[in-house]
Amino acid sequence: MKKILLSSFVLLNVICFGQNIKVSGKSYRPMKYKLLMVNAFNNKYYNGNQMRDSAAVDSGKFEFVIPSQTADIPYAYIFADRITENSFYNSDTFFINSKTKNIVVGKENLPQNFEVTNDETLIKTEVLKFQKYFENHNKEKDAFMKASQKEYEQIPDKEKVPQEFWDQYTSSENKLSVKEDSILLNFVRINPNSFVSLWKLVEKFERNGYSKIYDEIFSRLSSDLKSKPTAETLRLAIKEASVFQIGKKFPGSKIKNIKNPASEFILPKAEYTLVDFWFSSCKPCLEQMPNYVQLYSEYKSKGFEIVGIATDQKKYKNNLQITIQKFKIPWNNYWDEDGKQSSDWTITSFPTNYLLDKDGNIVAKNISEKELSSLLISKLK
Incomplete structure (x- = not known):
């Protein structure tokens, strides 16, 4: 389709790992490849406790060694199970602190289950409290x-x-x-x-x-x-x-126009402008393009504009340009290379859109095509 966690009332202010943590695991989930352990969220939240490592699963058992670092709270991680060469299935979020010794992946007799449980008392207790x-x-x-x-x-x-x-x-x-x-x-x-x-x-x-x-x-x-x-x-x-926030002016940016790299991001003068965040391999993004093209052709002359912000990685720039040509997208598109600007703005779900008024103020977020069409019909007669 398109698009756990703990409380402590007795933690010390800083828990120092001191020595490398050896975490043993048992998996009831059959693993075709190695089990990958990574941060559950953006690196910036990890205070040096980032994790990206893999371990082989042998007879349902595996082991990770967590480097010695300073941890002021338990940190959130996920396991990734590689299904094919380029696709992964992620586990539930789980936590590790300095007292973690054993974790269990999945449940016996439920091979597709990808829950992760921790034997550390505090984590186990607080996760159960939250889940309840x-x-x-x-x-x-x-x-x-x-x-x-x-x-x-x-x-x-x-x-x-x-x-x-x-x-x-x-x-x-x-x-x-x-x-x-x-x-x-x-x-x-x-x-x-x-x-x-x-x-x-x-x-x-x-x-x-x-x-x-x-x-x-x-x-x-x-x-x-x-x-x-x-x-x-x-x-x-x-x-x-x-x-x-709704009512605030959409921020400026130095991202460049895809067709004209000398041209920085600018909002057009229009009664309503839809700013669309997308990328060229985003299926839901592409499925809405024909309808957007139709709305644009009907209402551009009446005061409606669209601005695209594409977040494709540098290696997919050619595919981005081909996609724009394929769908005959007539409005300006700007390239947010590798999604750096979007990440700073915490726009991580695609497509995401913002509807702006003539002054560049945000009047709606993630307005549906049906809602947008109704608004244009009523406001731009």
Whole structure:
């Protein structure tokens, strides 16, 4: 389809690993290749505790050695299981601290399960507390995903998934996310020292970008937790991304026009401008292009503009240019090489769009094609 965590009331201010940590693991999940262990989130949140290593799984057993580093809170990681040469399946998020000795991947007699459990008492206890609080919501999310997957599988041509499916999927997903934000806020009110919640807030912010409720959730964290480097990094990131609030002016940038590298990013003069973040191998991004082209041709003369910001890696620049030609995209596209600017703005989900008014102020985020069409019909007669 398109697009855990712990509280401690008795932690020392700094937990020093001191010596390399040898973590033994047992896997009930069959591994075709080596098991890859990586950060669950952006490196900037890890305070030097970044991880990227692989280990062979022999008779269901494996071992990782975590380098000696300073850890002020348990850090969040994931396992990646390589399914094919270029595709991976990720585990649930799990945590490691200086006392972790053993972890278990999956469950016996459930070969596809990719949960990860930790034997360290504090982590185990606090993760279970967090999961228990979110239990009903997680069941609702699982039911939604299963129903959506079933509906998706019934679509005969996967190359032509109806836009209505994506609109409905995105709308339902957003509603569940908003509900989850409220549950997280309530949990933090009860458990302000929960670094499970801190990492969950990192996850939500990295996935969704700025939202006022993320400011409130962060403010409810304990002073001790907010003093940690991970929390301070998150605070600064939320502050920087707050420029994308509804009503604020869309920020400037020095990214260059794809067709004219001498031309830096500029917003056109129009009654409404849609700023679309995309990349050339993003299937949902490409599926909406024909409709955007149609809307653009109908409403450009009436005051509607589109600006594209493509986040393709440098090695895919040629594919980006071919894609623009293939879809006959008539509006200006700017190349955010390797997504550096978008990452700074915490735009990590694609497509993402912002609708601007004539003064360049944000009036909507992730407006659907149906909503956009209705707005243009009513406002640009």
